[in-house]
Amino acid sequence: MEKNQVHKLIIIGSGPAGYTAAIxxxxxxxxPLVIEGKNPGGQxxxxxYVENWPGDKRVLGPELMVRMKEHAQSLGTTFMAHDIVxxxxxxxxxxxxTNRDKELKCHAVIIATGATSKRLCVPGExxxxxxxxxxxxxxxxxxxKDKDVIIVGGGDTAMEDxxxxxxYTNKITIIQVMEKLTASAAMQERVLNNKDIKILYNSTITAMYGDGKHVTQVTIKDTKTGKETKKSTDAVFVAIGLNPNTQIFKGHIALDKYGYVDVKNHTHTxxxxxxxxxxxxDYRYRQAITSAGTGCMAALDAERYLSEQK
Ligand SMILES: Cc1cc2nc3c(=O)[nH]c(=O)nc-3n(C[C@H](O)[C@H](O)[C@H](O)COP(=O)(O)OP(=O)(O)OC[C@H]3O[C@@H](n4cnc5c(N)ncnc54)[C@H](O)[C@@H]3O)c2cc1C
Incomplete structure (x- = not known):
């Protein structure tokens, strides 16, 4: 990379959106120069296993991301293992x-910084x-299929999950920390009318255990009485929300009230x-394929923008 170079395009983020934009x-x-961030490859x-990536019936998530990176690299993408601050x-x-005191200049930027799931932050998670x-x-x-699953949360995402x-199963337990659900009335109704879904109110998970390979059990605490019980499970879906990784853009581009980038005209900010x-x-679809799709769209829009600048 030359000193004082002005890049045509910098892509911030190296998940499916960033790699597809780079391709x-x-x-x-x-x-393109891709700034990979703290989590190269993304979520x-x-x-x-990922079983909904077209063309791959079953592929390990990390393997898919390595292949995407190699694809972008083979076409001449440069990567930088820094974080934009x-x-x-x-x-x-x-x-x-960047976090390593590098100053970068460019004519166009694609923000592909993704989102981070909120976690319970309990032992074993x-x-x-x-x-x-x-x-x-x-x-x-x-x-x-036919397994015991726990969904944590009381909002729309938890109800949808x-x-x-x-x-797939009739052994579903929702664990909600409050004494009622917070989802929209319609979403609540779907869940409350379903006999396959049990709801534990005023409850929270305080620890997760497993056999080294897979989660097998959780401790559930009743937040009113403080009583703790153990419950066997095959899966825990933590549905308490996501935070878009957009804090560094606050005040520089328009964000919505939840911090997602405001999009106009497909991929423009x-x-x-x-x-x-x-x-x-994207707070709605949150899939690898939709991220890759908008990565493609953003690159095409950036290309058009740059050629109009000439
Ligand atoms: C456990 C789990 C399983 C999933 N399984 C599937 C599945 O089976 N199928 C499916 O379609 N989807 C799945 N998803 C959803 C899918 O992973 C996401 O929708 C997709 O990864 C989003 O892609 P993205 O490129 O927008 O962002 P991300 O994948 O979130 O990548 C964001 C990138 O931005 C970088 N970054 C962030 N901040 C900065 C910064 N300041 N500077 C530089 N870089 C930065 C990060 O390092 C990362 O590389 C799953 C998600 C999770 C959490």
Whole structure:
């Protein structure tokens, strides 16, 4: 990389959105630079099998991400194992600063920083994350046919996960820390009218255990009485929300009230030349394929923007 180089395009993030954007941008001769962040490969690095990536009936998440990176690399993408900590989108070229004091300049940016699932932060959760403890029923639900599953949360996502899981099993327990659900009335109704779903109110998980390979049991605490009980389980879906990784962009581009990037005109943001893809702007679908799809769209939009600048 040359000193004082102004890059055509910098992609921030190396999940499915970032890698797909890099593949398209590299093929369009934009010589993209991908800033990988603290979690190269993104959320799928923390899961086991992915069974809904078209063309791969069953592929390990980390293996899929390594292949995406190799694909982008083979086309000439450059990677930097830094984290972006500060941006200035008010002057052109744009300036980005990394956690290792590197200053980078570019004409266009794609934000593909994804999201981070909120965790319960209890003993055992990290050990079994991706081994039965997960956040995505749509992604992993099919692995638990006729199994005992726990959904943690009382909001819309938890209700949706619980309803979704009734396709596979009738042994579903929702654990909700409050004394009532907080989901919308319609979502609650679907769950409350379903005899396959049991709800434990005023309850929280305080520990998770397993056999080294998979989660097998949790401790549930009654928050009113303090009484703790153990429950066997085959899966724990932590459905207490996600945080978009967009804090560094606050005040530089428009974000919605939950911190997701405000999208206009497909992948454009409030700053011309700054585009967004993947979970950083998506609270609805949150899938690898939708992230890859918007990564492609952002790269095509960036290419069009850059050619118009000439
Ligand atoms: C346990 C689990 C299982 C899942 N299983 C499936 C599945 O089976 N099928 C499916 O379709 N989806 C699945 N998903 C959802 C899927 O992983 C996400 O929708 C997808 O990864 C989002 O892609 P993304 O590129 O937007 O962001 P992410 O994958 O979240 O990647 C974000 C990237 O941005 C980087 N980054 C963040 N901040 C910065 C910064 N400041 N500077 C530089 N880089 C930064 C990170 O290091 C990371 O590389 C699963 C998710 C989880 C958590």
């Amino acid at each position: 398209y941008a590299a093929r369009a001769a934009l010589n 799928l690095m923390g899961t086991s 500060k941006v200035n989108f008010s002057k052109r070229p744009f300036t980005l600063w 990290d050990d079994y994350w991706g081994k039965g403890v997960t956040t995505c029923a749509v992604c992993d639900g099919a692995f638990y 619980a309803s979704f899981m009734t396709k 409030s700053v011309e030349g700054v585009f967004v893809a993947g979970d950083a702007a």
